[in-house]
Amino acid sequence: MNDSGFFGLSGYHFLLTAIGGVIILAHWLPRWVTRREPAAPGLLILLGMLAFAVVPGLPALPDPRSNPHPWEIVAELTVIIALFATGLRIDNLSSLRRWAPTVRLLAVAMPLTILAVAVMGHVFAGMTIAAAILLGAVLAPTDPVLAGGVQVGPPLEGGEHPVRFALTTEAAMNDGLAFPFVYMGLAVAAQGTLIGNWGLEWLLQDVGWRIAAGVAMGAAGGWALGQVLFVLPRGRTLADTASGVVALAGVLLCYGSTELVEGYGFIAVAVMGLTLRRIEADHDFHRRLHDFTQALEHALTAVLLVGLGAVLPALLTGLSWTDAGIALALILLVRPLIGWLSLLGTRIKGRDRWVVAIYGVRGIGSIYYLAYAAGKIEFLDEHRLWALVGFTILISTLLHGFTSAMAIEDLSKEEAEEDAA
Known part of the structure; x- marks a missing residue:
C-alpha cells in the first residue's frame, strides 16, 4: 500500500479522466451549433490547453523541445496507419490523366x-539556413491524418470527385517525399552550405535510393499481404475470417523492413495500401480493414492532439510576431497561390482548383518530422521551430477544420448532379 492509502489520488488517473473528457467534448459540443459533421482536431487542441490549465493534479507531459522521442514514436505510428488507410481507400486508380493534378x-x-x-x-525570421530548410520540409507536406474530411471515402463507397482524389493521393505520397528535404536540412546543419560536401550523396541516397526502395518495398509488401489475405490457402483465406490485426501486422512488417534497407517507410505503406486494394478489389474485407485502421488512427490522433494542446502554451512562449506571420502566410497565401498555379492546365478548374489549393492541412506529419530531426542533431533555432510548427498546426486545424465541411458539401452536390445526369 502506498503512503496515501487505498484512496490516494493519482495524477495518472487525473490524466486519463482529462483526456477522455476532452475527446468526448470535442466531438459532442459542435453538434449543438451545426448539422455538419464537426471537425474535432482544432477543438481537441484547444480543450487540451484548457484542461491542462484548469484541472489540478495533471502530470506534465514530455516537452518536445527537450524530449522529442515520445512525440516521434506516437506521431510516426499514427502517420504509418493513416498513410496505409489513405492508400487503401482509393477505389479507382484510373488513367494517368487523373493523376496529373497529384503529380503537379x-x-x-x-x-x-x-x-x-x-x-x-531565413530572410524574415533570421533562422540559420539549416533550420530554415528544415522548417520548409516540416511544414510542406499535407496531412493524411487530419485531412480526412476532404478526401475520398472508404473502400467500395465510390464518389471519388477529382478534388477528393487529388487531395487524397497528395496526402498519401507527400509525407514520404518531404523526407529528402529533412535530410537536406540535417546535411546543411552537420556539413555546412557547401553543396559539394554532401550534394551527391544526398541525391543518390536520400532522393534516389530511399524513394525507389520505398516504392519497391511497398509494392512487394502489398502483393505479399494480398496473397496471405486473399489467395493462400485456397478456400480458407484469412480475409474471410480474420480481423484487421493481421493486416496491421503486415503494415508494420513492411514499414520496418523498408526502414531496415534505408528506404522511406512512409512511401512504402502508402504504396502498400494502393497495391493491396487492387487485389480482390471488390472484397468487403477492404472496407472492414479500412474501418479498423481508421479507428486506430483516430484514437492515436486524438490523444496526440490533446497532448499537443497540453504543451502548446509552453511552446508558444518562443513564438515571435514574425514567426506567427510566416505560419499565417503559409496557410493563407503560399499554399493557396502555389497550389493554384501548379494546377494550371489540369482537369481541375475554377472553384475546385481553389479547394485543392487551400485545403492543404498541416498536422501530425509535421510533429513527426520535427521530432525526428531534433533527435538527430541540435538546431540553433529548435525552440522557435517547435513554436512555429505548433502554431501552424493550431491555425490549420481550426481554419481548415471548420470550413472544410462547407466546401465538401458543394462537392457532394456536384457528385449527385453528375450521377443523376
Whole structure:
C-alpha cells in the first residue's frame, strides 16, 4: 500500500479522466451549433490547453523541445496507419490523366512551398539556413491524418470527385517525399552550405535510393499481404475470417523492413495500401480493414492532439510576431497561390482548383518530422521551430477544420448532379 492509502489520488488517473473528457467534448459540443459533421482536431487542441490549465493534479507531459522521442514514436505510428488507410481507400486508380493534378502538387507545389517557407524563415525570421530548410520540409507536406474530411471515402463507397482524389493521393505520397528535404536540412546543419560536401550523396541516397526502395518495398509488401489475405490457402483465406490485426501486422512488417534497407517507410505503406486494394478489389474485407485502421488512427490522433494542446502554451512562449506571420502566410497565401498555379492546365478548374489549393492541412506529419530531426542533431533555432510548427498546426486545424465541411458539401452536390445526369 502506498503512503496515501487505498484512496490516494493519482495524477495518472487525473490524466486519463482529462483526456477522455476532452475527446468526448470535442466531438459532442459542435453538434449543438451545426448539422455538419464537426471537425474535432482544432477543438481537441484547444480543450487540451484548457484542461491542462484548469484541472489540478495533471502530470506534465514530455516537452518536445527537450524530449522529442515520445512525440516521434506516437506521431510516426499514427502517420504509418493513416498513410496505409489513405492508400487503401482509393477505389479507382484510373488513367494517368487523373493523376496529373497529384503529380503537379507533388513535383511542383511541394518543392516551391518548401523553398518559400525556407526563404521566409531565413530572410524574415533570421533562422540559420539549416533550420530554415528544415522548417520548409516540416511544414510542406499535407496531412493524411487530419485531412480526412476532404478526401475520398472508404473502400467500395465510390464518389471519388477529382478534388477528393487529388487531395487524397497528395496526402498519401507527400509525407514520404518531404523526407529528402529533412535530410537536406540535417546535411546543411552537420556539413555546412557547401553543396559539394554532401550534394551527391544526398541525391543518390536520400532522393534516389530511399524513394525507389520505398516504392519497391511497398509494392512487394502489398502483393505479399494480398496473397496471405486473399489467395493462400485456397478456400480458407484469412480475409474471410480474420480481423484487421493481421493486416496491421503486415503494415508494420513492411514499414520496418523498408526502414531496415534505408528506404522511406512512409512511401512504402502508402504504396502498400494502393497495391493491396487492387487485389480482390471488390472484397468487403477492404472496407472492414479500412474501418479498423481508421479507428486506430483516430484514437492515436486524438490523444496526440490533446497532448499537443497540453504543451502548446509552453511552446508558444518562443513564438515571435514574425514567426506567427510566416505560419499565417503559409496557410493563407503560399499554399493557396502555389497550389493554384501548379494546377494550371489540369482537369481541375475554377472553384475546385481553389479547394485543392487551400485545403492543404498541416498536422501530425509535421510533429513527426520535427521530432525526428531534433533527435538527430541540435538546431540553433529548435525552440522557435517547435513554436512555429505548433502554431501552424493550431491555425490549420481550426481554419481548415471548420470550413472544410462547407466546401465538401458543394462537392457532394456536384457528385449527385453528375450521377443523376
